[in-house]
Amino acid sequence: MHALRTIAAIAALLAVTGAADAAQAYPTRPIRIVVAYPPAGATDILARIIGQKMNEAWGQPVIVENRPGANGNIGTEYAARATPDGHTFLMTTAGPHGINPSLYRKLGYDAVKDFAAVSLVALVPNILVVNNALPVKDVQGLIAYSKANPGKLSYGTPGAGSTAHLSMELFKSMTGASLVHVPYKGSAGVLTDIMGGQIAATMDNIPPYLPQVKAGKIRALAISTAKRSPAIPELPTVAEAGVRGYSSGAWFGLVAPAATPKEVVAKLSAETARILQLPDVKGRLTELGAEPIGSTPEQFGAHIKAEIAKWGKVIREANVELQ
16 A cells, blocks of 8 residues: 555656646747737737747747637637647637627637636726717716717717727616717727717727827727726726726737646746736837736636626626627
């Protein structure tokens, strides 16, 4: 019996040592970062920034592979089925790993079970803006004016099921504001029609709107995230403006196929956190209106579960569903 226990202990030690050695040697060949969206978008840009720094640190090529379609579902399913050895992972967003599990009746992946969380990479706030003709100066003014004119104010978004759409639906559910959704095929049309006065408001990703806010062509009321944005620090958050507990926006993070060794996931997570603290990376992300984060796998895993629960409630209350 003693001999069996000794053999078992030695076997366990060898397994741990082997896993540690594998993590230390990783990566042993080129790495793929799957992006479930077209090139040149925020997800793609972040993947390339991190990929370049990983290449510099580890000496292995890092290839960004764009597989867009179906609100991120095609590329996400593809990444879930990849070999779980740490050489393929996904730059995901609030769509595939927060919104889509409740938005679609059927998905080809499970956002929790099919993936190992690696790190939360960055947060990008949404900005609540209105056209200059609207007689409101702050968040409470918008809420009151919309209630006094039910069904008469419209808000635009880059599409049904986008973070902009659901951020405003969350706002409506928490405040009772009366605003009618008008979906567009991208943020450019939303911005044009707000400046032209065709729609009243939006709560969309900050980058395209900020220059027009600073030029005085549209009026900003608040930032959607829990903290103010360094890009426009004078603007209060929605929560600070009186909607207590409100927090929303876009986020980006790295996940790997579920069976990826924990030691490799830990190494990926630590390297991502290091990269996000580099001055040139922090500067680039700030220019994009993004806040670099970096987290442990456990923290990011908890974040994903919380996002799925939060957006599930919003989607059910707003009665939104896509096929």
